[in-house]
Amino acid sequence: MSANVKSNGAVAHVSQKTDRYQYHDYYNIDELLEEDHILAREAVREWVKKEVSPIIEDYSERATCPHHLFKGLAEIGAFGPSLPAEYGCGGMDEIAYGIIMQELERGDSGIRSMASVQGSLVMYPIYRFGSEAQKRHYLPKLASGEMIGCFGLTEPDHGSNPSGMVTNIRKDGNDYILNGAKMWITNSPVADMAVVWAKDEEGRIRGMIVERGMEGFTTPEIKGKWSLRASITGELVFEDVRIPAENLLPDVMGLKGPLSCLSKARYGIAWGAIGAALDCYDSALRYSLEREQFGKPLAGFQLTQKKLAEMITEITKAQLLAWRLGTLANKGKATPAQISMAKRNNVHMALEIAREARQIHGGMGITNEYPCMRHMMNLETVLTYEGTHDIHLLITGMDVTGINAFK
Ligand code: TGC
Ligand code: FAD
Numbered sequence: 001m002s003a004n005v006k007s008n009g010a011v012a013h014v015s016q017k018t019d020r021y022q023y024h025d026y027y028n029i030d031e032l033l034e035e036d037h038i039l040a041r042e043a044v045r046e047w048v049k050k051e052v053s054p055i056i057e058d059y060s061e062r063a064t065c066p067h068h069l070f071k072g073l074a075e076i077g078a079f080g081p082s083l084p085a086e087y088g089c090g091g092m093d094e095i096a097y098g099i100i101m102q103e104l105e106r107g108d109s110g111i112r113s114m115a116s117v118q119g120s121l122v123m124y125p126i127y128r129f130g131s132e133a134q135k136r137h138y139l140p141k142l143a144s145g146e147m148i149g150c151f152g153l154t155e156p157d158h159g160s161n162p163s164g165m166v167t168n169i170r171k172d173g174n175d176y177i178l179n180g181a182k183m184w185i186t187n188s189p190v191a192d193m194a195v196v197w198a199k200d201e202e203g204r205i206r207g208m209i210v211e212r213g214m215e216g217f218t219t220p221e222i223k224g225k226w227s228l229r230a231s232i233t234g235e236l237v238f239e240d241v242r243i244p245a246e247n248l249l250p251d252v253m254g255l256k257g258p259l260s261c262l263s264k265a266r267y268g269i270a271w272g273a274i275g276a277a278l279d280c281y282d283s284a285l286r287y288s289l290e291r292e293q294f295g296k297p298l299a300g301f302q303l304t305q306k307k308l309a310e311m312i313t314e315i316t317k318a319q320l321l322a323w324r325l326g327t328l329a330n331k332g333k334a335t336p337a338q339i340s341m342a343k344r345n346n347v348h349m350a351l352e353i354a355r356e357a358r359q360i361h362g363g364m365g366i367t368n369e370y371p372c373m374r375h376m377m378n379l380e381t382v383l384t385y386e387g388t389h390d391i392h393l394l395i396t397g398m399d400v401t402g403i404n405a406f407k
Contacts, residue, residue, distance in 0.1 A: 017369070019053035021045075021106065021282050026316045029323055033095065040077070040096045044103035047076050052107035056230060057368040060108070063225065065232035067190055070114065074145030078104060078115040080123040087127065088140035094329035098271030098322055106275030109378035110231030116272070117186045118142060120265035122149030122195050125207055128260065129252040134209065138193070150191040152182035152210075152236045153258045159184075160391050161406075163255050167198040169206065169243065176200075176248070178210065178241040184385070188219040188234035195249075196236065197258045207249035207257050216241040227381040263336050266386045267329060270342035271322045273382060274315060276375040277350035280357035281311045283370050287361050298360065307356045314353065318346045337399035344392035351379040 023045075030038065051072055059066045073079060077090045081100050085091030097119075105112035123142045126134055141147040158164040167180025178198060188194065194210045210217055216239040225233065249257070285308055288299035298304045325342045328334040354376035358365035365372050383389050394405045 017054065017057075019049045020286065021049070021053075021279060024278055024282060024312065024315065025319075026312050027320065029319050032323055033099075036092065037096050037099050040081075040092065041099045041103055044076055044078070044100050045106070047072060048103055048107040048111075052104075052111055056108045056111070057371075057374065059230045060110075060374050061229070061368060063223070063229040065110070065114075065187075065190065065230060067232075069111065070118075070145045070148055073104075073111075073115050073118075074143065076100075078119065079143050079145065080119040080127075080139070083119070083123055083127050083139070083143075087135055088143040089123065089127075090143075093326075094267070094334075095323070095326035097268060098326050101268040101272040102275040102278075102322075104275065105272035106279045108230055108374070109272070109276060109382050110228045112268070112272045112275070113186050113228065113231045116265045116268050117151055118149055120268055121151035121261050122193075124264050125151075125195050125249060125252075125257065125261050126209070129207060129249040129257060131246070131250050133246070134249070138209070147192040148187060148190055150185050150187040150194045150236070151258075151261065152185050152188075152194050152196040153262075154182060154184050156181060156183045160388060162197070162258065163205075165197065165199060165205070167196070167238065168200070169198050169208070170201050172242070174245050176208070176243045176245065178208070178238040178243050180238050182236035184222065185219075185234055185236050186231055186385075188236055189221040189232050191219065194219075194236055195261075196238075204253045205255050205257060207252060208243055209247045209249070210236075210238070210241060210243060211247075214241050214243070225381075227377045229377070259336070262386055263334075263339050266339050266343040267325065267334065269382060269386055270325060270339065270346045273343075273346040273350040273379065274318050274322060276379060276382075277311070277315050277318065277346075277353040280350075280354045280372045280375050281308070281315060283372060284308065284311070284357035284360040287364070287370070291362075304360060307360060311353050311356060314349045318349050321345060335399075337395055340387065340392040340395040343386065344389055344396070347379060347382050348389060351376065351383055354379055 081090035081092045082094050082097040083089035101112050126138050153162050155165050169176040169178050192212050196210050200206050218237045219234050221234045288304050289297050291298050321342050354372050358372040361370050398404050
């Protein structure tokens with residue numbers, strides 16, 4: 001593939017690979033969907049084929065975020081699809097939101113991340129815990145991509161255990177003074193604003209909106225990632241940043257604030273990971289039918305069939321889990337522990353499939369001619385962020401035994 005980098009950072013490709021992806025629905029799950037879901041899926045799939053697939057290997061290889069795609073993501077309704085239309089959002093249901101995440105992650109986990117962070121971790125807390133003035137000011141701008149946001153929970157010394165955070169605010173007249181640092185923050189170097197979680201003088205966790213340009217607020221980039229390379233990641237550093245009181249989210253205190261946002265985002269990832277798995281399976285199936293060794297297609301060997309049969313079985317189970325979770329979420333009945341189970345299962349499933357699919361492609365599987373290695377590397381991050389694989393296991397363990405293994 002050859003490419004020219006334009007002055008705005010976008011890449012004009014001289015020659016591009018064709019995206020031959022075809023959806024796989026072994027159990028006719030489409031019969032359980034509504035017309036709106038299918039329409040949303042088709043629209044996002046077309047967008048991914050046109051805007052993401054031709055450039056993603058190149059951006060990933062250069063470890064560069066295709067920020068020109070933020071606008072397009074907004075146009076296809078990927079920012080806050082299940083938040084109300086009165087704030088400029090999609091007004092769709094939770095299954096539509098899941099399906100959109102699935103199609104985006106079929107393209108790349110980093111592209112899905114761009115949308116998950118904006119919709120579930122920035123717009124959702126403003127919608128759920130913000131004042132009416134905050135909702136009216138920020139949500140339409142975030143939905144349209146006019147503003148880009150990020151979410152600051154993780155700290156250098158507090159990842160799986162965010163309750164230990166040391167980032168803090170103290171009251172100063174009508175304002176608060178914010179000090180501390182957040183680590184591993186998706187989109188931070190390009191964000192116009194951040195939803196940040198910090199402890200007040202009483203040790204209660206509060207959410208607040210910090211805008212780029214506030215004195216003492218910086219967002220250095222984290223470099224050197226072998227995973228999620230088309231997504232930009234950074235820190236948030238606060239040195240005596242003055243935050244007006246009206247920037248605090250008034251309607252929540254405590255860890256349940258950020259954890260509620262994580263539930264929303266983890267739900268989207270449970271769907272999203274299926275997209276990455278489908279892309280790997282689809283590529284492996286096609287390759288195994290086209291590539292011949294020992295005088296017949298790879299697909300004709302029993303060991304290849306075992307791999308493919310197990311892949312589509314696991315994908316089908318994950319699709320059913322996501323669909324059922326979606327119906328519960330639509331009724332407001334999906335519990336955090338149910339969401340944890342689906343995030344954990346589906347991401348692990350996708351990572352295993354990416355590895356198997358890479359094997360089926362043989363040596364070609366390690367190149368950027370095929371998507372498996374990129375998905376595999378991305379999924380290592382997806383397995384870790386939004387709660388690690390083991391943290392979600394312990395959440396399930398706590399739910400079924402009633403005993404908290406964290407404390
Ligand atoms: P714990 O005592 O269990 O809970 C504190 C309060 O929160 C409530 N709660 C939840 N509420 C909503 N949704 C959830 N998922 C919730 N989980 C817990 C809980 O009921 C309680 O409420 P209340 O009213 O009693 O105060 O808290 P804990 O300190 O023991 O922590 C539990 C644990 C370990 C499960 C939690 O800390 C955790 O999930 N840790 C993992 C951290 C994590 O996921 N970080 C993600 C950072 S953001 C990110 O990765 C973005 S990536 C974005 C991208 O690019 O896509
Ligand atoms: P640690 O918490 O130090 O965990 C290290 C290992 O120890 C893990 O395997 C973990 O499972 C294990 N472990 C920890 N506690 C236990 C226990 N009690 N029992 C058994 N095992 C345990 N955060 C944000 O706030 N916003 C973002 O936008 C964001 N984006 C991210 C983007 C990327 C690319 C990455 C890599 C991370 C991002 N994160 C973000 C942070 C992410 O959520 C954390 O990395 C994750 O929560 C794990 O924290 P940690 O890396 O500090 O690992």
